[in-house]
Amino acid sequence: RSGEYLYGQLVKRDIPVVIMEPLLGGRLSKVPDHVVAHLKQRKPENSVASWAFRYIASKPAVLTVLSGMTYMEHLQDNIRSYSPLEPLSQEEQEWLEGETASLIKGYPTIDCNDCKYCMPCPYGLDIPAIFTHYNRCVNKGQVPESQQARNYQQARRAFLVGYDRSVPRLRQANHCIQCRACVPHCPQQIDIPAQLQRIDEFVEKLKQNKL
Numbered sequence: 413r414s415g416e417y418l419y420g421q422l423v424k425r426d427i428p429v430v431i432m433e434p435l436l437g438g439r440l441s442k443v444p445d446h447v448v449a450h451l452k453q454r455k456p457e458n459s460v461a462s463w464a465f466r467y468i469a470s471k472p473a474v475l476t477v478l479s480g481m482t483y484m485e486h487l488q489d490n491i492r493s494y495s496p497l498e499p500l501s502q503e504e505q506e507w508l509e510g511e512t513a514s515l516i517k518g519y520p521t522i523d524c525n526d527c528k529y530c531m532p533c534p535y536g537l538d539i540p541a542i543f544t545h546y547n548r549c550v551n552k553g554q555v556p557e558s559q560q561a562r563n564y565q566q567a568r569r570a571f572l573v574g575y576d577r578s579v580p581r582l583r584q585a586n587h588c589i590q591c592r593a594c595v596p597h598c599p600q601q602i603d604i605p606a607q608l609q610r611i612d613e614f615v616e617k618l619k620q621n622k623l
């Protein structure tokens with residue numbers, strides 16, 4: 413893992429570490445509902461983001477954590493987390509790196525944070541809007557695995573209607589020609605064309621009722 417390696421190199425040379433994007437472009441504060449519940453169970457009064465803030469600031473070589481803030485609540489949450497910092501206990505760190513990380517990784521959302529660095533696509537696709545719609549539906553339980561799923565009809569309708577509302581037809585996943593021009597621009601290293609193809613296959617199956 414390159415982050416761990418780089419951190420180790422800085423520690424070895426006794427160079428203080430400045431952290432950018434402690435929330436991975438917002439992804440670590442917008443986790444699925446069951447992960448929110450998992451974190452809240454532990455500290456109901458703390459925000460989801462505060463776990464990431466405390467995790468990174470508890471590393472001994474970290475000097476500063478720079479976090480982008482849009483709203484006053486973000487600033488307030490930031491101040492609450494760092495004034496003063498309550499360092500993670502060993503047990504909390506293991507809990508985050510083990511159970512909590514597996515919960516996040518095992519969830520079928522796409523790691524897109526809507527940064528739009530991949531845009532514009534030369535073929536007009538709205539890549540972040542497609543991924544945002546897909547992730548929203550995953551979070552709402554509207555991505556059925558098969559026609560046998562309990563809420564299949566309702567989920568199918570919600571996914572397809574929402575897709576047309578969120579992404580104009582000419583900008584949807586079926587227009588991707590797999591040229592891969594977008595791939596090097598994605599800081600989250602998402603294989604964008606592969607994910608678009610996967611979503612398009614899912615949409616086609618839903619449309620034809622062949623899931």
Ligand code: SF4
Binds near residue numbers: 534595604608
């Ligand atoms: S791979 Fe698809 S989404 Fe990416 S730039 Fe090419 S056409 Fe657009």
Ligand code: SF4
Binds near residue numbers: 602
């Ligand atoms: S660059 Fe990657 S993370 Fe950013 S909007 Fe595009 S797909 Fe999403």
